[in-house]
Amino acid sequence: MAGNSFGEVFRVTTFGESHGDGVGAVIDGCPPWISLSPGDFVRDMARRRPGRDSLVTPRSEEDRVEILSGVFEDLTTGAPITLFIRNRDVDARPYEILRRLFRPGHGDYTYFKKYGHFDFRGGGRYSARETAARVAAGVVAGKILEPLGVKVVAYTLELGGIRAGCIDLDLIDKSPFYCPDPVSSQRMEEAVSNTRKEGDSLGGIAEIRVIGCPAGLGEPAFDKLDADLAKAVMSVGTVKGIEIGAGFEAARFKGSKNNDPITPSGFGSNRAGGILGGISNGDEILLRAAMKPIPSISQEQDTVDREGHPAKMSFTGRQDIAPIPRVIPVLEAMVKIVLADHYLRSKTILKEEPIESSIFAKTPIW
């Protein structure tokens, strides 16, 4: 109801604020017997952590995941798994100005209208800090997908208008921006550096691929796989647009071009982005997310105070210049959570022996 949970069988509830004790997640519905230990979280938490690229954000965080429940002797037990990430290095001083003023582009004003208050210490609940809990939960989701051979990879397609010219998945981790094209990555670095000097910020586009997803995940009506992916990704604060497969381009194709031909060896193209009728078709799932620039900028902006009087504000706290690269592991996590959930959901359909009938055929293809 209050919307802090996601998923049906694999159900993640996040909690915590940017300047409180910490952030965390309770995962209910994770099967037992899955190996899980604090070390499993290190890589993704580090990828989300700022400071990896010194150009992007100077804030230093050490995001160690504590497992408070649900794991015994490094195996999940079937009980709810609680992950907790303590806040450190939380200097709320730059946020003092928020006691009076609403930041343009932030949720300060809408929180104030909804709850009658907002947390002046950097956003509180709606801070991007909450996504640390999502990344941690995504690691657990990944443990369910791994034995199935499902791999989720996100990377930067575009940053500040600079688009990757080629896509080599092996190069992603070599780029501070998770950009699969080294040349573009270099140009992105310059763009970020210049934008920082201007006191401004940048947006970008990420692309996410799911490799090895089995056919049959997703539900026909409202919980289509693409619908749940769209919600998952759009629930990341910075995202303003989503595409599946050909996306907006499909709107300009004719049917004869947009339809992926079916051949004995698989689909002849992948404009569908791996999903047909809301259900995965066994091909690569492909989606893109457009992200707005970080709203906190040091340039002076027009705003009002809590009484509605006009004011000027410029933000001096340590901030990212772009949601990229930190959002990349968050997007991966959300996609993994959707897939793990739909995979477990798919198990509730009984596999009885098919009966011969006009609509029920016995022979599977591929």
Added chain:
Amino acid sequence: MAGNSFGEVFRVTTFGESHGDGVGAVIDGCPPWISLSPGDFVRDMARRRPGRDSLVTPRSEEDRVEILSGVFEDLTTGAPITLFIRNRDVDARPYEILRRLFRPGHGDYTYFKKYGHFDFRGGGRYSARETAARVAAGVVAGKILEPLGVKVVAYTLELGGIRAGCIDLDLIDKSPFYCPDPVSSQRMEEAVSNTRKEGDSLGGIAEIRVIGCPAGLGEPAFDKLDADLAKAVMSVGTVKGIEIGAGFEAARFKGSKNNDPITPSGFGSNRAGGILGGISNGDEILLRAAMKPIPSISQEQDTVDREGHPAKMSFTGRQDIAPIPRVIPVLEAMVKIVLADHYLRSKTILKEEPIESSIFAKTPIW
């Protein structure tokens, strides 16, 4: 779990197939005392019905909504409301070929993989026929929004690559394509006509505006208003892309341009599309949906049969050329359902007298 329900408080469950008895919806959580009678559904059902524009689809349907429960003496009672729309004129003959072959671009293959069967009579559950139930449910949602002054308007921004040059909301209903620009509407008509002759189909882009939405709807984490709108709209089969406010363009803006300034009289621009931090900000909500071309075309396409052998197929059933215009009222309905649900959800927050404290301020603005 099986995904045929949507919404938390205002909860819509759809049921039915394209060639069975009919399609319908059960709405649980609709408050009592709302006037509702079969006549309320006529306009939207007619707008969704094909044949309005003879160019688009020749199939004739008469979609009368029966109210099977939840209404007494033309008032809702608080009990679940059941709406039922009988199928008529269901000629399954053109679909005989589906007993053997998977249609490219359709869910035939994915249903087959998921359930071990597919309904050869025109898609069954995943037919666009299911959206008739959504439109009916949207009418009830609209009855909750109306007294609040909330209005949802969708229109065609683009069809077959032809984009509306201007937007005059008053002209929407004058166009067979719900296009707010008469000149473009005329060109769309020609494009549809030509495409029909080619045995092909077209996609398009719809824009949806919510006028008069109060600030404060939406939940901070996963059930952000934009996340739920994205899911709602993406759950319409034909949609492959979604944008909120500036959408993909925002990815190329700098923060200083993308941030909407806050002034004593409201926001100075609306790149956010009416939503900040996942919560409505009182401004117009603006979203766009990209739709792929109708996959059933009469041109010959490559496919396989249920045993995986290559085959050719061309579809001869009566079909739309484009999802537009019929999808327009469906999109409106989904957005209305999301808003009605979030409006009722917002009522669970107690309105106690605010207490004076550093984060809690008394004076609301605007």
Added chain:
Amino acid sequence: MAGNSFGEVFRVTTFGESHGDGVGAVIDGCPPWISLSPGDFVRDMARRRPGRDSLVTPRSEEDRVEILSGVFEDLTTGAPITLFIRNRDVDARPYEILRRLFRPGHGDYTYFKKYGHFDFRGGGRYSARETAARVAAGVVAGKILEPLGVKVVAYTLELGGIRAGCIDLDLIDKSPFYCPDPVSSQRMEEAVSNTRKEGDSLGGIAEIRVIGCPAGLGEPAFDKLDADLAKAVMSVGTVKGIEIGAGFEAARFKGSKNNDPITPSGFGSNRAGGILGGISNGDEILLRAAMKPIPSISQEQDTVDREGHPAKMSFTGRQDIAPIPRVIPVLEAMVKIVLADHYLRSKTILKEEPIESSIFAKTPIW
């Protein structure tokens, strides 16, 4: 939220009123490939139908179940199944008095306080008529349990203070009261007859047994199998008390007596009623439900009108004398729905090969 749905994976939503078009249920999450046709419902609908024993209620209903969706060629497809039972023989005249007066023991007053109205035509939504939809849904649940060898049997343990002296499950269907003891059944018949003459009504106790339930159904914390059974059974309007296994008697046992010994061939007794720690233990599940007497009686009772003025009323509509026997198939249905749901839920736990560890043992017992 509005509480008209039950179950997580096998999810039943009921709708309809006693004097409207009919009552029905949408079942979401039923797996495909299950044979289902209108004939499957005949037995249980007849058992619930009044008039079976002319002594109990003279109202004649013909409860034919229509399958409006989710079934094709007598097989479930995985799509939501809609069952509809039209109301017939609905004479609302005896209920005219309800326009003014609240019936003691009924929900008239509480509905009025909650919704600002009540349906004067025999209760509307809170009429026992709604249970027809539950019985229909229970038939579908039974179809999932049947291949597992799970059998649910309810019978009358007590009616009007007369308790079955012996329990012979084979005799249940021979008794008009589903009483497993023919002698007691005869005495119940006399008690009902006498009570009818007095213009009064009777309550009773039903016992429900689940035979063949596999171990492992139920969830540890809130959704314990006994907790969900308690809710399911208590949600039947007439029920005021529930016991699992030894029930209230267990409160007076010592631990040494109440604990069921574990032996190589199974449990040595069944005071637990087949459930330990909220999870089925493979033994027979045993529960009892206490039902209040039917509140509508022809004796004169004190009440008030809608303005709060004192009044006398005696009810002259056709009514049952006791909830028994009609409630028996309703209780069976609710138990079957809980079991089918928990069975499908249990499938979401991955069965990986157990790993050797101090808490994880390889060898299963029994």
Added chain:
Amino acid sequence: MAGNSFGEVFRVTTFGESHGDGVGAVIDGCPPWISLSPGDFVRDMARRRPGRDSLVTPRSEEDRVEILSGVFEDLTTGAPITLFIRNRDVDARPYEILRRLFRPGHGDYTYFKKYGHFDFRGGGRYSARETAARVAAGVVAGKILEPLGVKVVAYTLELGGIRAGCIDLDLIDKSPFYCPDPVSSQRMEEAVSNTRKEGDSLGGIAEIRVIGCPAGLGEPAFDKLDADLAKAVMSVGTVKGIEIGAGFEAARFKGSKNNDPITPSGFGSNRAGGILGGISNGDEILLRAAMKPIPSISQEQDTVDREGHPAKMSFTGRQDIAPIPRVIPVLEAMVKIVLADHYLRSKTILKEEPIESSIFAKTPIW
């Protein structure tokens, strides 16, 4: 799905194990502006804590509740509230025997069948330790009910067959067993002492009263207030029976006796236990819970080991003799959670001005 959450609007998710880091709860949907600080939990946590009466259990726990999220400056913010109670003094040595043997009357065997393992350290997730989290969540629920004047009181009606002869609510807290009759309390003390010497254990019956509950809480069909209360109370591990109002006695009443007359000043009796048609009627809500004796006893019992071989076991860990008195605040907590949830749910029904019609009347009574 995995059942660790309870409630729809006020949604409590518990986590943690008896011998892990601790137990806790995440509460989603709690409104903002409610004062909450660690001190609020002290009384109820102390009442649940063993050792209060040295006769009952010697285990010493210090249950301090940490608020990890959702509260700022001692006010709830509307964000999820996380409560955490660290485990201390966890000596797992007495549980070593559980590596091999299943305890009769416990969930060891059913957990083993469900998950392929059980936590040999005192039950893990299904330990009564989990109820500490419920008591903490109940304190928050109580904060919502308090301003409404709703008070929930539980007490011991019976322990080891000794029944309270009179009920004086003011004396409850004076008794180590929360027994409202001092004479019976003294006898209970002796019974517990004797039973301890026998190496055995006792069960009991608790009664719970809700004073000041407004009319109108509860939903008509499955989520009846009594159904949700039944589930809530039955989900406490030790409970084997539930009664609302007259309970099992109602099964032996005639309708003329069981119906509570309605008078201009209220109901003339309260056999309904404050609930009619599943909705609170404004009268006192009355329910009773029967609890089995604690299964862990030091007397020798028959069991089997994990390979199914017969074995003898006697339990030597520190254990309660009876679920009473510790379960009393747990029952109160569960009832408070149900009421807070249904209260918030009731707010989603719009209060429009009633329209004059035959079923809708304007004048409320009382």
